[in-house]
Amino acid sequence: MEIVQGVHQIKVPLPGAVDHMNIYLIEGTQGNLLIDTGFDTPEAFGALRDALKFSGFGFKDITVIAATHAHPTHYGLVDKLKQMSGAKVALGDIEAKFIDSRYGKNDLLLKQVKQLLTANGVPESEITELTEASMAVKQYTSVVKPDIILKDGDKITVASSEFKIILTPGHSPGHICLYEPKRKLFFSGDIYCRIYFLTSVFTHNRVLTPWATFLNHWRRCLS
Ligand SMILES: [Zn+2]
Numbered sequence: 608m609e610i611v612q613g614v615h616q617i618k619v620p621l622p623g624a625v626d627h628m629n630i631y632l633i634e635g636t637q638g639n640l641l642i643d644t645g646f647d648t649p650e651a652f653g654a655l656r657d658a659l660k661f662s663g664f665g666f667k668d669i670t671v672i673a674a675t676h677a678h679p680t681h682y683g684l685v686d687k688l689k690q691m692s693g694a695k696v697a698l699g700d701i702e703a704k705f706i707d708s709r710y711g712k713n714d715l716l717l718k719q720v721k722q723l724l725t726a727n728g729v730p731e732s733e734i735t736e737l738t739e740a741s742m743a744v745k746q747y748t749s750v751v752k753p754d755i756i757l758k759d760g761d762k763i764t765v766a767s768s769e770f771k772i773i774l775t776p777g778h779s780p781g782h783i784c785l786y787e788p789k790r791k792l793f794f795s796g797d798i799y800c801r802i803y804f805l806t807s808v809f810t811h812n813r814v815l816t817p818w819a820t821f822l823n824h825w826r827r828c829l830s
Contacts, residue, residue, distance in 0.1 A: 609662065613768075614792065617658040619645030621680065622747075628680055631794060632659070635766035638670030641694070642785060642794050644684035646747035651684060666691040671755070673763060673770075675796025676779040677702040677709065679748035686749035697755035697763065699774065701781025710750045713742075757783060768792075 610616045613634035618627045633640040645651035659665060669692040674682045677698060685696055708716050721738045729737060757763075759774035763785065770785040770792075778797045785794040 611792070615658070615662045617655055619651040619654045621646060622648060630655070632662070632664065632669070633765050633768065635768070637766065639664065639668050640763065640765045641669045641672045641688070643674055643681040643796065644672065644688060646679055647683040647687060647749060648747060652687060655684070667693070669694045671695050671697055671763065673697040673757070673785065674702070675784065675794065676782040677705055678779060678797065679744045681796060683748040686751045689751060695754040696751060697757050698753035699772070699781040699783040700756045700758050701776070702779065703753050703756055705780070706750060706752060710745055710748050
C-alpha cells in the first residue's frame with residue numbers, strides 16, 4: 608500500500624503473538640530501497656512477493672536493503688532477498704558485529720546469558736531453558752554479512768530523497784533509524800518496542816548504561 612508518494616508499506620506476517628510487522632519500499636528513479644525484511648518464513652516471503660507485485664515491482668527492483676537492526680524480524684529474509692534481487696545489504700556497524708555471534712557460532716553469547724541469569728538469582732532449574740529461550744528464532748534469520756556498513760550521520764540516497772542514518776541504541780545495541788528531512792519521513796524500526804534492555808547489556812559490558820543511552824538517543828530522535 609502506497610502510504611505517501613513513493614513509499615509503500617508492506618505488512619509481513621509473524622509467527623508469534625504479534626501477527627505482523629511493517630516494512631517499507633521506497634521508490635527511486637534508479638533503484639528502490641527496502642527498509643527491513645521480516646522473518647525468513649514462506650509466509651513472510653509470499654506476503655512480500657505479493658505486495659511488491661501489487662505495487663508493480665518485482666524482487667529485482669530492490670537495489671538496496673537497509674535493516675534497522677539485526678533481529679530476525681528485520682534481517683531474516685536478507686539472504687533470500689539478496690539472492691533474488693542482487694541488492695546490496697546495508698546494516699549499522701555495531702549490529703554487523705553481532706551477526707555471527709547471534710546467529711552463527713553463539714557459544715559465547717549463551718555463556719554470557721547464563722552468567723547474567725545466574726548473577727541475577729535465576730533458579731538453577733530454570734537457567735537452561737531461559738538461556739536458550741531465544742535460540743528458536745535462529746531458524747528465521749540470515750547469517751549474511753552486510754555489503755554496506757552504516758554509521759551515525761551516514762546517508763543513503765534514493766533518487767531525490769536522502770536518508771540520514773541516526774544511531775538509536777537501546778532496543779538493540781546498534782539500532783538505527785532512517786530520516787528524510789525534506790519530506791519528514793522517519794523510519795523508526797523497533798525503537799518504540801518495549802523489548803530494549805537485555806540485548807544491550809552484553810555489548811555495553813555493564814548493566815547501568817543502556818537506559819541512559821537509550822533515552823539520550825530517543826531524545827535526539829524526537830528533536
Ligand atoms: Zn527488534
